[in-house]
Amino acid sequence: MIRGIAPDAYVEPHVADVRTCVPARAIAACDVVFSCTDSHASRALLTRLPYQYGPALIDIGTLVRADGTAFVDVRTVTPATPCLDCQHVLDADRVALETQSPDQRALARRFGYAPGADAPVPAILPLNALAVSLGMLRLFDLLRPWLSWRDRVTLEVSRLEVMERAAPRRPNCGICAGSLIGAGDAVRLPCDDGLPS
Numbered sequence: 001m002i003r004g005i006a007p008d009a010y011v012e013p014h015v016a017d018v019r020t021c022v023p024a025r026a027i028a029a030c031d032v033v034f035s036c037t038d039s040h041a042s043r044a045l046l047t048r049l050p051y052q053y054g055p056a057l058i059d060i061g062t063l064v065r066a067d068g069t070a071f072v073d074v075r076t077v078t079p080a081t082p083c084l085d086c087q088h089v090l091d092a093d094r095v096a097l098e099t100q101s102p103d104q105r106a107l108a109r110r111f112g113y114a115p116g117a118d119a120p121v122p123a124i125l126p127l128n129a130l131a132v133s134l135g136m137l138r139l140f141d142l143l144r145p146w147l148s149w150r151d152r153v154t155l156e157v158s159r160l161e162v163m164e165r166a167a168p169r170r171p172n173c174g175i176c177a178g179s180l181i182g183a184g185d186a187v188r189l190p191c192d193d194g195l196p197s
């Protein structure tokens with residue numbers, strides 16, 4: 001699609017889980033990263049990159065609830081802002097579950113330790129398009145600042161209500177307040193070339 005718009009654009013496709021090492025290292029070398037993944041484990045890896053390697057991370061997500069509310073969430077992570085864990089985006093239990101082997105996940109489901117982990121999630125195209133548009137505005141803002149948004153901005157779409165949910169960097173955070181900052185290849189990325197499917 002990108003080459004359809006700009007035939008001379010450089011495109012390096014990786015059809016792989018972002019948690020595997022080849023795409024993770026390729027992404028680490030970028031200037032700006034758009035995170036549009038559906039898992040907490042993938043975001044747990046991506047949120048390290050701004051501190052370890054320096055790219056800006058724009059993480060976008062949508063959520064539709066059974067009560068009729070719908071949310072678009074845009075989070076910005078740079079070396080100067082709190083990580084996705086400090087911004088309360090990551091769920092440690094989900095990260096642990098998503099990094100288990102298929103057998104371990106099946107066992108967890110069997111004993112009721114993974115409620116909702118494999119539940120179908122609705123996708124609404126206009127909601128996703130709104131999330132992408134807000135993410136692109138944030139990209140323009142990184143290139144030439146003009147927005148007054150906080151690091152995390154959530155739009156509740158049914159009431160068209162904006163919630164700015166900025167959170168401080170935790171002083172003891174192992175991602176954004178520790179030894180990862182500027183570490184580059186001196187610290188191994190928690191990627192895996194043998195991920196279970």
Ligand SMILES: [Zn+2]
Pocket residue numbers: 082083084085086169170173174175176177
């Ligand atoms: Zn943090």
